Amino acid sequence: MSSPRNSARQYGVALRAMLVFTVILGVAYPLAITAFGQLALPNQANGSLIHGSSGVVGSSLIGQSFTDADGAARPEWFQSRPSAAGNGYDATASSGSNLGPENADLIAAIADRKSAIEESDGVTAAQIPADALTASASGLDPQISAEYARIQVNRVSAARGLPVATVSALVESRIQGRDLGFLGEPTVNVLQLNLALESLPDQG
């Protein structure tokens, strides 16, 4: 049976074990991985940052808003998905909307987004893919579907005074297939697409 002395001994063992594990698993292990990451894979370890002419302009993994100060979509940029992270693509507040399938607010938001895209992009409701109308899980989804990129081509080329064929070719060249051919979905990275768009010559 358990004597008080025996119990006290158990707690002594437990305390010493916890301290040693904390040093090994809570300090040495993460620092060793950090050192490895910084030496061997610094680009990934530091967040796959994208450097523009004026310094870092974002991360290829973290989505961004391409809206004006009031949150309205700017027609000359390809738009990301709706976002529930803070006021939209707030990388310090990753979050989905968590609205359920019968939630009235979500149903209304989808209807609003649909009519806004119909108007801005000159497409019918049937042409708009689901990812354009729904917020992602992280609120930081850097990618959109190929369909959503394609329906934005007319608007973007008109706003920039570029030939539709040029912008369309750019979009097609930026479509990433499924990983290993069958994992996940085809995607277009919005920030990288917009950076490539910005570097196109002859913009009106």
Add this chain to the structure above:
Amino acid sequence: MDLWFAVLQALTLALVLALIYRPLGDYMAAFYQSSRDLRIERGFYRLIGVNPRSQQTWQSYLRSVLAFSLLGVLFVYAIQRAQAVLPYSLGFPAIPSGLSFNTAVSFVTNTNWQSYSPDVTMGYSVQMLGLAVQNFVSAAVGIAVAIALVRGFAQRRTGTIGNFWVDLTRGVLRLLLPGAVLAAVVLLAGGVIQNLTGFTDVTTITGATQSIPGGPVASQEAIKMLGTNGGGFFNANSAHPFENPTAWTSMFQIILMLAIPFSLPRTFGTIVGDKRQGYAILGAMAAIFVVSLTALTLFELGGAGTAPLAAGGAMEGKEQRFGIIGSALFGTTSTLTSTGAVNSMHDSFTSLGGMMPMLNMMLGEVAPGGTGSGLYGMLILAVITVFIAGLLVGRTPEYLGKKIGPREIKIASLYILVTPTLVLAGTALSFAIPAVRADVESTSIWNPGLHGLSEVLYAFTSAANNNGSAFAGLTANTPWFNTALGVAMLLGRFLPIVLVLALAGALSAQDTVPATRGTLPTHRTQFVGLLVGVTVIITALTYFPVLALGPLAEGLQ
């Protein structure tokens, strides 16, 4: 055709797990049964003051588990309360006491329920010193208890079940740490971050500003998945691109979650000296997994419900790179193990789709379940199954040569009552106590109506089964939920462990009885079918009424 991608993805997963099954299962069997210590282990045992050759009775083993876990709770609690004075805290203040209690319990019990938003709550020191350490040791505790139960079946008339400190140490040093190092390197290569630089402020090409977070994420992500923990470094968990950047890292994380739980049946079969017994347990686990995965995939691809129909697909709360199929596989894996990580938001699933993660947890997380907890949960159900089969033919039931007598069956029956009691009582009390109900309805519930009940039911199901995923719209950082879910996690973890170790002790003290013509063979398809049937019927009978009030009502209206 979408379905072919789902099939191809599932077949790939099955192939990888099949390749891992024997080597990993045998490796675990070998090192948990070995009488040789590594040099570093001998030093460790001297340091903490244990004799690695001493064998413990089940009572002694249990006292060690409880002492280690209680200290873990106090330790993680203290680190959170001291956050303000710790380095690398990103300027975050001390965590309030109620939340600190909930989080400490959550990580020690391998639940990793998060009442908080880590992005704005937890600095690097709490994540590393507190949470990541428990990610390792809570997983090792689970496997240790499972191995102790397997020894109970394998040993004859010893009355001892091993040495907890040895099992814990070997689980960490020979399995989880090397596995986590490998996994962290792979995740790093895939784009998961690993730095200590805090936030990087950038000016975007539209002239706006964005603050990009940093953190030691890959090291934590690796053990979060391998140890079926599931607590995210970020609020969005494995949906966050810095935790899970691509479709292939998502598949890799799924493999990490399943590697140990699906290989433990092999360890079991090897230790009891009949590998066919391992295949039978594996067969039952795999059958439930396949059916559950199929159901969730079809519900989500079907996209029923007003909002998914309006959007043209159930993409709310899902990432484009994973898609519906990659989200369904991850969600099924995470809730059939005790992980609870998410790469999509379950709260926004279709009504019947959202019921599947709940059902997965309600099954008791046995297909394949958490690291260790899945195996011991399934072995308890196997004991119940031989008992029921014995009743049908009027024979004293046996399992692996051990008589399942009154003591054994009492223990197994109490085991399967623990989590349903916690889930149903917790959910009912949330609405039955007037003051609590007012708070739950005004503060905590995010989606009104039937879905709100589902959010509360999901929370208690997740806590009592030590899963940790959520219908995350629920605001759980309230006195009621922090306390009630904390208690549910504690009891949901340690009452079953008490019962499992008691069973291990009882079995270990028994001699084996020789198999006769009347013995029910427990390695054939017939037994696998019985085991699956018992698992499903127990769950269905227990939870059908409450599911009918929540997701079923919402989905069928």
